[in-house]
Amino acid sequence: MAGPGGNAPTQHDVARALGISVSAVSLALNDRSGVSEDLRARVRQTAADLGYRPNTSAVALRTRRSRTIGLLIRNLSNPFFLDVIEGFETVCAGSGYALITASSHYDLRRETELMRTFIARGVDALALAPVGGSRAAGEWHRTTGRPTVLLNAARLGRALPVMRTHVDGVAAVEQAVGHLADLGHRRLALLSAPRRRSPDPERADTFLRVVAERRLSGRILETELTAAAAGPTLDAELARPRRSRATAVITNSDHLAHVVYAAAAGQGLRIPDDLSVVGHDDLPTSALLAPPLTTLAVDRRTIGVTAAGLLLDALADRPTATRDVSLPATLLVRGSTAPPPR
Amino acid sequence: MAGPGGNAPTQHDVARALGISVSAVSLALNDRSGVSEDLRARVRQTAADLGYRPNTSAVALRTRRSRTIGLLIRNLSNPFFLDVIEGFETVCAGSGYALITASSHYDLRRETELMRTFIARGVDALALAPVGGSRAAGEWHRTTGRPTVLLNAARLGRALPVMRTHVDGVAAVEQAVGHLADLGHRRLALLSAPRRRSPDPERADTFLRVVAERRLSGRILETELTAAAAGPTLDAELARPRRSRATAVITNSDHLAHVVYAAAAGQGLRIPDDLSVVGHDDLPTSALLAPPLTTLAVDRRTIGVTAAGLLLDALADRPTATRDVSLPATLLVRGSTAPPPR
DNA sequence: TTGTAAGCGTTATCAG
């Protein structure tokens, strides 16, 4: 064991302890041919005895592989990502990969900048929950050629072989609108990021399409997806005259649905009597809210697990069945939706 | 710019472009003396033009500093840690440090194992939200001598100069018990991790002390702090005869308070009529629950920001005013507490 | 003020 400031044992130490060369140690430890089984075993043993651990920086410098994966999240405040990260990290750790996590705070420039630090750090693969159109993923892929997986984002140009794990947003929005329409709602609103900042414009498109098909009126409330920004936007909508304001709001996350709850309370509107709300994600707290939140449940942890799996497969050159995993969202009808006020 | 698989520009490339030596480039870029201001400027310029970024592995190998900080969390499922991480990461990123995040899943062996991978990765400092008595922190400190900060944990032996950012658990428990006692409760329960796995036995101690001082009856419900494990423990308590079961439950996190809500509902008990609940953390959702959760609010983000600040100060050899930061928890009385049933 | 050279710990090439 190394004392304070003492140096960790190196291959050199292992080699000297056995009276052999460093290269023999390297070969033995990396399961490469060129060393007898007997020697390999002895090397392993003394390496373990000495508490030898390969120096990651040296390995990375030499092999250009850092056994590190970068995870770039657009909003580390949304609990949705917590389980995603947890699943992702567990899978990575299981294969000896470390995770470098960063948050772009919904800022495109920050996203690009952080992606570049990932490149400088020699990260082997990138998992990106992008802010907008995944520009950073494009640059990453062009300059590194390394595996990429997009989390809950629109598909990148077909040209780029970027993988993807996402929730089926079309089906989700269809379910949400269908449910509200069936309840009798005629004026719906979708809370959404400004188009160019939206990771998934497909949802807004679907909303407008379905609303048109059903001859409903639907408005998209564009806002930065932070509680601070969404609050005023919602206040403005809810303060409109009774006969023209939306009777139901669909959000793309339970996280934001909470803001709707707060805004409604602020305006003296009761949920679901005066306003119906449909969330998305089914956070653990959503069933405990007053009223319990009607939402589209998704398996958050599986998103992370799947994304990590795709990346690890690519890193190991394992053939993957699919490069684009779509996960379902299932509607859970609870107490936040009801027929509209008359 | 480098093409796919193309190599990123190195100091060598910068030097060649200017017709100077590599060491001049290194000196110039690192703001060290030994190079004229004029040359320094030109080096900076061409480095920027070429898009040069230092190779982190090479720097780390040479300097034994990776500009990486390891964050080891005991439970990545608790949203409490999300804001802590967010604050921590923001501060680190601002100083050019990357964050390696891992979760020990409340497993002591896993915690130690992950800490060792941090050592192998040459992490410069460790932030640890430990499982139990911070054994991993001790080993880390002994073998690396590098800065350590404990998040929400009991103090380590005074001998070890380990820093700490924590919520004042004594005051928190005192407030919780005091509030319930004032409401008239006589039989309290504290939901807590098994003593040896508890990061903060001080809370249980305080609970027992205050309960004794006030001549109340108090029981500690020991359970692994996962929803799956806590559920049955709570069920057992709540299923006890009416006259002996606790009329109020204190938890050390809102995350677990949610489990209490679910358990109470499962037993047909109403909150707060049949059972009072006090949480801890004031998660964003806690005010929206049914009923709104009485809890001890803490500034989660500040915990992360402060911890990162302590570490960065230590890494930069800046003198720090204090090495042990205690943050207050303030009681927010909401709807989950009321006088006990008669 | 600048360049040369050694070396961080590892892997990989090439002789023996």
Next chain:
DNA sequence: CTGATAACGCTTACAA
């Protein structure tokens, strides 16, 4: 099957 030896990209004496 094994052992020197040369990189990887960078920092840092030391020499010019």
